[in-house]
Amino acid sequence: MATRLDRTDVVVVGLGGAGGVAVEPLAAAGLDVVGLEAGTRLGPRDFAPDELRNNFRGWPQAAQKCNREVPVHRPNASAPDNPRAPLHVMMNGVGGTTLHYWAQSWRLSPWDFRVVSETKRRYGAARVPPGSTVEDWPFGLDELEPYYDKVEHAVGVSGQAGNIKGVIDPRGNIFEGPRERAYPMPALRGTEFTDLMGATAQRLGWHPFPGPAAVNSEVYDGRSACLYHGFCNRGGCHVSAKNSTAVSTIPRAERTGHLDVVTEAHVTRIDVDGDGRAAGVQYVKGGETYIQPAAVVLLAGYTYENARLLLLSTSAKYPRGLANNHGQVGRHYFTHNQAGAVLALFPRKLNRWYGLPAQGVAVDDFADDNFDHAGLDFIGGGNLWVYSDQRPIAAASMPTFGRAPRWGSQWKSFVMENADRWVNSYLQKTTLPYEDNYLDLHPTVKDPQGDPVIRITADYKDNEKRIAAYIQDKMEQWFVAAGAVATVRQPFGTMGMSTHAYGGTRMGDNPETNVVDRWGFCHEVPNLGVLGASVMGTSGARNPTLTAQALAWRTAEHLAADWRSIAA
Amino acid sequence: MLRRSAALGAVAAVPANVLAQAERAAPYANLTAAEAATLEALVARLIPSDANGPGALEAGAARYIDGALGNALAAQRPVYAAGLAALDAFVRSRGGASFAALPPERQDELIADLEQNRAQGFTPSSSAFFELVLGHTLEGTFGDPHYGGNQDFIGWDLIGYPGLRLAVTADQQRMDAKLEPLRSSAYDHAQFDEHTTAGERDGD
Numbered sequence: 001m002a003t004r005l006d007r008t009d010v011v012v013v014g015l016g017g018a019g020g021v022a023v024e025p026l027a028a029a030g031l032d033v034v035g036l037e038a039g040t041r042l043g044p045r046d047f048a049p050d051e052l053r054n055n056f057r058g059w060p061q062a063a064q065k066c067n068r069e070v071p072v073h074r075p076n077a078s079a080p081d082n083p084r085a086p087l088h089v090m091m092n093g094v095g096g097t098t099l100h101y102w103a104q105s106w107r108l109s110p111w112d113f114r115v116v117s118e119t120k121r122r123y124g125a126a127r128v129p130p131g132s133t134v135e136d137w138p139f140g141l142d143e144l145e146p147y148y149d150k151v152e153h154a155v156g157v158s159g160q161a162g163n164i165k166g167v168i169d170p171r172g173n174i175f176e177g178p179r180e181r182a183y184p185m186p187a188l189r190g191t192e193f194t195d196l197m198g199a200t201a202q203r204l205g206w207h208p209f210p211g212p213a214a215v216n217s218e219v220y221d222g223r224s225a226c227l228y229h230g231f232c233n234r235g236g237c238h239v240s241a242k243n244s245t246a247v248s249t250i251p252r253a254e255r256t257g258h259l260d261v262v263t264e265a266h267v268t269r270i271d272v273d274g275d276g277r278a279a280g281v282q283y284v285k286g287g288e289t290y291i292q293p294a295a296v297v298l299l300a301g302y303t304y305e306n307a308r309l310l311l312l313s314t315s316a317k318y319p320r321g322l323a324n325n326h327g328q329v330g331r332h333y334f335t336h337n338q339a340g341a342v343l344a345l346f347p348r349k350l351n352r353w354y355g356l357p358a359q360g361v362a363v364d365d366f367a368d369d370n371f372d373h374a375g376l377d378f379i380g381g382g383n384l385w386v387y388s389d390q391r392p393i394a395a396a397s398m399p400t401f402g403r404a405p406r407w408g409s410q411w412k413s414f415v416m417e418n419a420d421r422w423v424n425s426y427l428q429k430t431t432l433p434y435e436d437n438y439l440d441l442h443p444t445v446k447d448p449q450g451d452p453v454i455r456i457t458a459d460y461k462d463n464e465k466r467i468a469a470y471i472q473d474k475m476e477q478w479f480v481a482a483g484a485v486a487t488v489r490q491p492f493g494t495m496g497m498s499t500h501a502y503g504g505t506r507m508g509d510n511p512e513t514n515v516v517d518r519w520g521f522c523h524e525v526p527n528l529g530v531l532g533a534s535v536m537g538t539s540g541a542r543n544p545t546l547t548a549q550a551l552a553w554r555t556a557e558h559l560a561a562d563w564r565s566i567a568a
Numbered sequence: 569m570l571r572r573s574a575a576l577g578a579v580a581a582v583p584a585n586v587l588a589q590a591e592r593a594a595p596y597a598n599l600t601a602a603e604a605a606t607l608e609a610l611v612a613r614l615i616p617s618d619a620n621g622p623g624a625l626e627a628g629a630a631r632y633i634d635g636a637l638g639n640a641l642a643a644q645r646p647v648y649a650a651g652l653a654a655l656d657a658f659v660r661s662r663g664g665a666s667f668a669a670l671p672p673e674r675q676d677e678l679i680a681d682l683e684q685n686r687a688q689g690f691t692p693s694s695s696a697f698f699e700l701v702l703g704h705t706l707e708g709t710f711g712d713p714h715y716g717g718n719q720d721f722i723g724w725d726l727i728g729y730p731g732l733r734l735a736v737t738a739d740q741q742r743m744d745a746k747l748e749p750l751r752s753s754a755y756d757h758a759q760f761d762e763h764t765t766a767g768e769r770d771g772d
Contacts, residue, residue: 044759045759045760045761046760046761046764047760048754048755048757048760048761048764048765049732049734049754049760050712050714050754050755050760050765051711051712052707052711052712052715053712053764053765056707056711057640086643189738191738191741191742191743192741192742192743193743196743227734227735227736228735228736228741229732229733229734229735229736230733230736238734238759238760348743349728349743349744350743351741351742351743351744351745353729353730354733354736354740354741355736355741388741392710392711392723392724392727392729393706393707393710393711395710395727395729396706396709396710396723396726396727397703397706406683406702407613407614407615407679407683407702408613408614408616408676408679409616409618409620411615412615412616412618412620412623412726413620415726415727416620416726416727416728419727419728419729420727420728
């Protein structure tokens with residue numbers, strides 16, 4: 001027998017990067033918000049510098065609902081399923097994956113909002129890859145800029161601006177779109193090695209710059225500056241210098257008295273009323289089922305769970321899943337083309353034992369449409385990123401560059417000399433949505449509650465593979481120019497489960513091809529909003545979190561401003 | 569702030585080979601004596617003790633795997649049982665008594681057979697078992713000593729990892745920085761909770 005709770009103004013499903021940001025403007029506007037989070041609260045005592053636990057065992061201290069509903073991937077509709085991953089790539093917890101993410105906090109570039117029209121204008125309509133369902137966003141960077149700005153200041157982002165109101169500053173990214181003002185904090189410091197890489201890029205005629213990060217480069221909002229201890233990668237911060245929503249927007253929302261956080265709440269369905277409007281959600285906590293009625297529902301799980309909850313929430317009005325009468329839930333799905341790194345071996349120690357993945361140097365000269373594609377066979381590009389981040393197990397697991405076996409005395413001798421002489425790179429590349437890449441419910445694989453998990457049917461296409469090869473060439477050139485004596489290219493892989501998963505509830509003006517409208521509310525269910533990268537229709541060549549957060553803030557502000565019409 | 573600084577000093581003072589002998593005397597918690605003997609012989613060849621110093625056996629990698637098979641790696645317990653048995657069966661099919669009883673050169677040849685997927689009798693494959701054991705051997709040699717491996721910081725010394733520093737200066741990130749090796753487990757620092765290491769993978 002389910003327990004029916006008191007009705008609230010807004011229920012937010014998931015208090016991670018997106019939902020955790022949205023609660024601040026909602027609570028500040030005086031709306032009563034219930035935040036349902038599948039995980040627990042974690043704090044500095046949980047964030048030990050322990051590579052084995054953090055990087056190899058998937059955070060056993062968290063209540064990992066997501067590990068019971070790991071999606072299953074197949075590359076295409078006629079291929080068999082790949083083996084199911086043992087662990088989910090994301091985590092549950094108040095703050096979600098922002099507790100342990102790399103915290104790279106990029107704005108998308110102007111091109112990312114207008115891929116179709118800009119490609120047609122510059123190169124002709126034939127250059128939009130065949131089979132792609134990419135659309136222009138319903139607005140441009142200028143519309144999102146004020147929300148990027150709000151989130152950069154509310155969460156706390158370090159960085160070097162490259163374009164303030166059209167004035168270019170070569171210390172920053174000269175290719176970025178105009179911003180109203182500088183970052184609230186200066187960029188994180190570089191290391192001698194990342195500075196060497198930056199100087200090398202300049203010598204090549206490129207435009208290197210420090211990347212933006214939701215990590216404090218100085219004391220911010222009463223929290224410590226980063227201490228560069230080296231366990232930031234899949235580790236929480238022991239001094240709260242990483243600006244997860246758990247230490248920034250969520251506590252501020254709670255202090256208003258208008259946010260009630262419920263942890264270990266596993267949402268199973270979104271309910272609708274007789275008119276087809278969202279009525280609230282059902283969740284399970286401690287084995288009991290609760291019904292939380294709400295005037296407005298904001299769905300803020302990760303991309304896979306957003307699509308899954310909609311598809312599971314069937315009713316007479318929505319027989320194929322909530323907000324899915326146009327068959328668009330799960331469509332336009334893609335993951336970031338982020339594999340295929342280039343690794344390099346140097347003839348000297350680099351001292352990468354400390355730092356963090358957000359402490360590094362970027363090159364954007366080959367990203368987006370920052371270079372002429374007239375003679376190329378792809379659109380889009382990639383961001384090159386070299387950073388200071390290495391821990392002992394990963395160091396000992398280094399590639400041997402064809403110079404040693406993988407075990408035994410020869411290996412031991414090799415790794416003694418070279419464990420601190422190699423370096424990775426992170427190459428994020430444009431990915432487009434395609435007609436035959438999508439999410440649906442798996443026909444047989446279920447979670448312990450009997451609900452199907454998500455099935456991912458997706459693979460990279462020619463455009464993504466060509467970008468990857470082109471960007472690997474550039475990265476190899478950069479490493480060799482800096483003195484590398486050997487390089488290795490990692491495989492591109494396939495489009496399985498990813499920390500950068502987009503689409504499934506895409507945003508757009510056309511309800512025939514998009515689930516949510518330009519404000520993030522479902523075309524079919526106007527009091528149901530969706531937050532997260534699942535609403536994004538393009539990836540850009542950079543981490544999605546800040547964009548998902550800016551969109552979430554914008555949806556929340558719009559809801560508060562238009563409360564009477566949306567909640568009515 | 570170090571929780572067990574006195575004990576640490578004592579540990580650091582005992583030579584690694586003495587510790588390893590003492591370890592070998594104690595029974596394994598999860599593996600049978602026969603399984604433990606095979607696993608010890610295996611890790612001792614993956615990262616051998618040689619002119620460059622002690623290896624995975626001395627670091628306690630087999631002990632680490634044994635302990636983990638009782639909690640975080642419990643799901644792998646049957647895989648180890650089957651894989652170690654298959655390895656000894658493969659040795660017997662070639663006329664040997666057991667993997668552990670073979671001379672090191674012969675053991676190395678057999679490990680290469682595993683790696684190259686030339687050994688029969690493994691499910692799904694000998695290379696899968698090789699990758700599993702190699703990965704766990706690296707964890708047990710280079711991971712935090714809290715889990716029973718990396719004894720006497722053998723692994724961290726081997727690759728020159730200068731140890732946990734909870735705050736790192738710009739100078740300490742210079743390429744030629746001379747950093748004194750600091751020898752502590754994360755959980756020697758009282759500010760971190762040890763209980764977070766105990767759970768099964770999927771928590772609640």
